[in-house]
Amino acid sequence: MDRLPQWADVFLIPLISVLIAFAISGLVIVGIGEDPVVAVQTMISGALGSTYGWGYTLYYATNFIFTGLAVSVAFHARLFNIGGEGQALLGGLGVALVCLAVDWPHWLVALPVAMIAGALFGAAWAAVPAYLQAKRGSHIVITTIMFNFIAAALLNYVLVNHLKPPRAQDPSSARFPSGTNLPTFQDMFSTAETTLFRGAPVNITFFIALIACLLVWLLIWRTKLGYQIRSYGQSEPAAIYAGISPVRITMIAMLISGGLAGMMAINNVMGEAEKLVLNAVEGAGFIGIAVALMGRNHPVGVILAGFLFGFLVQGGAELQFTTSIPRDLIVVIQALVILFTGALDNMVRIPLAKLFTRKGGA
Amino acid sequence: MTAVENQGQPSSAAPAIELKGISKAFGPVQANKDISIRVMPGTVHGIIGENGAGKSTLMSILFGFYKADAGEIFINGNLTQIPDSQAAISAGIGMVFQHFKLVQNFTVLENVILGTEDGAMLRTSLSKARTELERLSEEYELHVDPDELIEELSVGHQQRVEILKALYRKAEILILDEPTGVLTPAEADHLFRILDNLRAEGKTIILITHKLREIMHITDTVSVMRRGEMTATVKTAETSPEELAELMVGRKVLLRVDKAPAKPGKPILEVSNLQVTDEDGVKRLKGIDLHVRAGEILGIAGVSGNGQSALLHVLGGVTQATGEVKINGTPLPLTGPKANGRTRREAGISHVPEDRHREGLILEFSAWENMAFGYHHDPAYQSGLLMNNKAIREDTVKKMELFDVRPPIPTISAKSFSGGNQQKLVLAREIERDPDLLLVGQPTRGVDIGAIEFIHQQLIELRDSGKAILLVSVELDEIMSLSDRIAVMFDGKIMGERLPSETNETELGLLMAGMSGEAA
The missing domain is CATH 1.10.3470 (ABC transporter involved in vitamin B12 uptake, BtuC)
Known part of the structure; x- marks a missing residue:
């Protein structure tokens, strides 16, 4: 029932979980009246945009x-x-x-x-x-x-x-x-x-x-x-x-x-x-x-x-620095990542497993 | 193959249950293929088949746990949809699972009414249930104290509570899944009396089991399943265990063990005054004396829980004890850090534990990782600081072939093998170490008939090669047919020793119940 290829188990599930966490974080940012696209850009450029950030x-x-x-x-x-x-x-x-x-x-x-x-x-x-x-x-x-x-x-x-x-x-x-x-x-x-x-x-x-x-x-x-x-x-x-x-x-x-x-x-x-x-x-x-x-x-x-x-910690520091998004939001994002990758693992796993078995069975 | 319809039943009444063309697939695995059966009211219908034949899937469909891909269910002649277990219960179907679904720290009464309480206050439901429970207990010999906590009850009594739960919900059709797997012979006999009473009252019973003896003993009709298909439905009176075994496995099976007389040599294992007290302060072994010689099998018979497990655990180095145990004349450490499984293996003792899931295997590990289990110190498995995984894998391939483990793929996890093949993995690991003494607990528990035959042969072969075997089993048949001597345990003591040729099940049964017919 829950057979998944190893690559899906190791890479796909965490990836999907992280994306969901980011999507919800985006909604939270919209909720506090900021632009999530700017936030993501700020985080990426702050954490990965320079050798300093790296x-x-x-x-x-x-x-x-x-x-x-x-x-x-x-x-x-x-x-x-x-x-x-x-x-x-x-x-x-x-x-x-x-x-x-x-x-x-x-x-x-x-x-x-x-x-x-x-x-x-x-x-x-x-x-x-x-x-x-x-x-x-x-x-x-x-x-x-x-x-x-x-x-x-x-x-x-x-x-x-x-x-x-x-x-x-x-x-x-x-x-x-x-x-x-x-x-x-x-x-x-x-x-x-x-x-x-x-x-x-x-x-x-x-x-x-x-x-x-x-x-x-x-x-x-x-x-x-x-x-x-x-x-x-x-x-x-x-x-x-x-x-x-x-x-x-x-x-x-x-x-x-x-x-x-x-x-x-x-x-x-x-x-x-x-x-x-x-x-x-x-x-x-x-x-x-x-x-x-x-x-x-x-x-x-x-x-x-x-x-x-x-990346989250450094990007979060940058977010606080250059936008009016509070640094606490990074704690929210971290919490969401932990929630989705750890606690809600099955939420992604079970539908994914179904998808794979259907493909395998057909 | 198509199902053989039940014939010769009175045609006036509608069948209590009729399944037509039930199919169910899990991904690529076809668990049930076009299954049809009819069970008449007031009969006991057996369903037998090897592990994985699809029995449990079929019953789960009937009880609303799974939805069939195709097919129809008729209850008392009416087409019935069973989308969930609630629907099954209101259709009059009750199920007694292999693993009980009881709340351990609730009383019997509380468990019985669980889910059927009416009104906000418990008191009214409880007193109503109490009267009803008393009536049911009387009627069907289902005696249990309604105020006892479940955790205080023996397994046999817990099962009665499950049956009472079903009857309290007005079940007319009772499904029992491997009901005797956890019962002592006496408890099993009592269960069959209860089933007899239920049948006499017009209830319909479906009994799922892989024990042929039970089928022959209690059922009116029996269906055989193999690989998801219903291969035959026959009247019990018109068949034989041999025929059923052949239908289950698909080939002729030897039910008796073929063996030459033992040629015992020098004593390998000598045990004297062995005593064990467990963590709760209960004395599990109260002074055991026994010996096993080279080239013989000593069978330990007894109702489970009378110290056999403690004996195996002490000899296998799992628990500590006092007294004396000698192997090949050398005393074994029974206390302290040296009393462990590693030193036992080094002393030439191999151990097939009673519970392969709990002890014998790491289910999440692959077959090859399990093949090194307990023998991970073997120099042949090392290369420098690291383990030589390649050597272990090669060794595993060899042993899997020798013991016909299927599928013979060392990289798949132990949990993916069937019960019989898991047991063969453990046996291959332990027997191929060429031990002086083999400890074996319940070698064929939950194992298919085909594999039982193979496992028995392996044990006899090991004996014939001059090794000593200590066999613990709750299956009296197995003890009788394999052992060269039989010791009966009761309450942490050995009640007596018998030769299989000079005793019978009645005498052994009395000893198992703690009655020694003579001063032994």
């Missing part, structure tokens, strides 16, 4: 790819990790501590250490809810949500009381030494004649995110561990029958998930802000859930969905 879109996409991957890995073990936000915050703390610890000679030396620190801090933050789930059966959704609040409070405390330079007004850490500054796309792709990506925060982390996608794909579909994670995610009784330990898989999947979320910090903390600021993650942890949902928990899907949400 630079922001890809910067946001990098964040979302990391958190999207984090949610995906956990989800393959049927663990709903809502704690990407907190894990990324803690990852930022780890990255900041590493960057401030030594006067790093070169970013090539600092980056691997910062990555490890970010991943370790993120994983450690995921470890407690994971342990509580594995050993005590405390629901991971609840505990990871709570840990987001704890992480935010903890970061507040650490920044204000320990990392803030004395007499500074701003609750942020000292600026990282220049030896930790990551090469941006502007550094990498500009030539003597033309400057590309001027001032945009996108940096080398984007490529690390793509490598992370490849590694996650290998992990999930090509390794024994990934096989065990997927088996456990599909059926716990079957996994136990096969000798796969639920406690072990829950812990490992959540540690990898938290580590990926934590690694996001090399993009926003080390790559962009170059210091640790309050609320550095800016909701990327939550958008990661939508990215994973829309990307069907597959790294390629996560890249595409991450890019879409990067």
Whole structure:
């Protein structure tokens, strides 16, 4: 009954869902008395019309790819990790501590250490809810949500009381030494004649995110561990029958998930802000859930969905800048995209499946 | 082929149900092809066929879940449209599904009136229903406590509630879909008594099953379905199980198992004083002692829920226990992290679990991914850090061929195979590991007759190659025909051990009910 070709499942359904979400967003824009065509033009030119716009879109996409991957890995073990936000915050703390610890000679030396620190801090933050789930059966959704609040409070405390330079007004850490500054796309792709990506925060982390996608794909579909994670995610009784330990898989999947979320910090903390600021993650942890949902928990899907949400955030900022459409509308568009790709999946799927079977049957 | 019309029924009365030329297709799959049957009032009509033959589709059409592409339905001689189940109910049709549709935390009474409450207040409906329920219970031996919660009831009693629900809605025609699949033999017998009473009262019953014994036991007429077509309708008294099996499968089927006497060797499995307490603190096993030798099948008979599952789970490393289990003389860990399915497999134990959907297979995984399930540590399946998917696929192709799994395509998901072929996948995976001991639970549950024959042959072959087999089954026939020794379990204990040649179903039935005829 619900047989769909894979390409339709992976590409067509999300595409149709996004188009419906955009169509309704257009109606909302008309409703507030603005011109939807202008809005779309503004968003596209703002996000994709210049290397500057691309630079922001890809910067946001990098964040979302990391958190999207984090949610995906956990989800393959049927663990709903809502704690990407907190894990990324803690990852930022780890990255900041590493960057401030030594006067790093070169970013090539600092980056691997910062990555490890970010991943370790993120994983450690995921470890407690994971342990509580594995050993005590405390629901991971609840505990990871709570840990987001704890992480935010903890970061507040650490920044204000320990990392803030004395007499500074701003609750942020000292600026990282220049030896930790990551090469941006502007550094990498500009030539003597033309400057590309001027001032945009996108940096080398984007490529690390793509490598992370490849590694996650290998992990999930090509390794024994990934096989065990997927088996456990599909059926716990079957996994136990096969000798796969639920406690072990829950812990490992959540540690990898938290580590990926934590690694996001090399993009926003080390790559962009170059210091640790309050609320550095800016909701990327939550958008990661939508990215994973829309990307069907597959790294390629996560890249595409991450890019879409990067576009929405950057285009939305531009919308607010140049038109009188409030930025909140972008939240509405994002919500509609999530609603249609995640919650209302069957609304598109069932009619589409009928269409395909009719074609196949005739 | 066209349907054979029912003959010899009294022609004066109109048939309670008559289907004419019913066809239904799902996309390219023709689930029902030009089906016609007539069922006379006051009779039990059986419909048999293998899984996927179209029985359930036909009944879903009759109950208004699907709309037929073509054909007509007559109830008591009147052309009737059944667009939804509400229409079916008002036409006097009641259906008892294989999986009950009851609200677990409602009482029996509340479940019975669900959907038929009249007025805003429940009290009047409830008291009216209570009187009616009492009358029905008396009349048809359908005894259940109206104030008991559904979740407190045994499966057999839950089924009675379903029947009561249908009768309360004034059903004259009762459709039962695989009603005995979940019942113990005693419960099944009681169900048949109820059906007898209903028939005596003039109700019409359609019984869907794949168990030939039940057909022979209770029905007046029987229709056979194969691949969406009605291949024959015959009077039960004028047919035989062999003939029906042949009509179902389309070829001659061996109903008895052909086997040579066992040549048992040294003990492979030795179990002493095995005890299991589950999470709720209930003792599932109360000191089990048994052994299985090389080259023999030990059959564990018993009504389901008397500790057989716990026994398989402990031996397969799924649950923890106390006591002693030795395999080839070496004790197995029964507690701690070492007591798991992986160490059991390494010790030479393969395990075909009772529930292939819950444990034996990952339904969403492809056949080849399932072939590695439990054996994913096998060095032959690895290449460096990654799994060698190509090697697993090749291995799967080989094993699918050996066990005649159809279709022999390793890339399709396990859920797309029929029950019999799913079971063959599990058996291929476990038997081809050449285990010293094979644990088998319900090897032919929900499996087509043709596949049953094949699976039994495979088990006998494994035995003849000198392996030990521990067989758990609730099908007494299966235990009797496969086992070399039979141990009967009741309430977590072994009530006694018998040789199949020196016992009979009556004696085993008594042991299964916890009555030991002698001090064993």
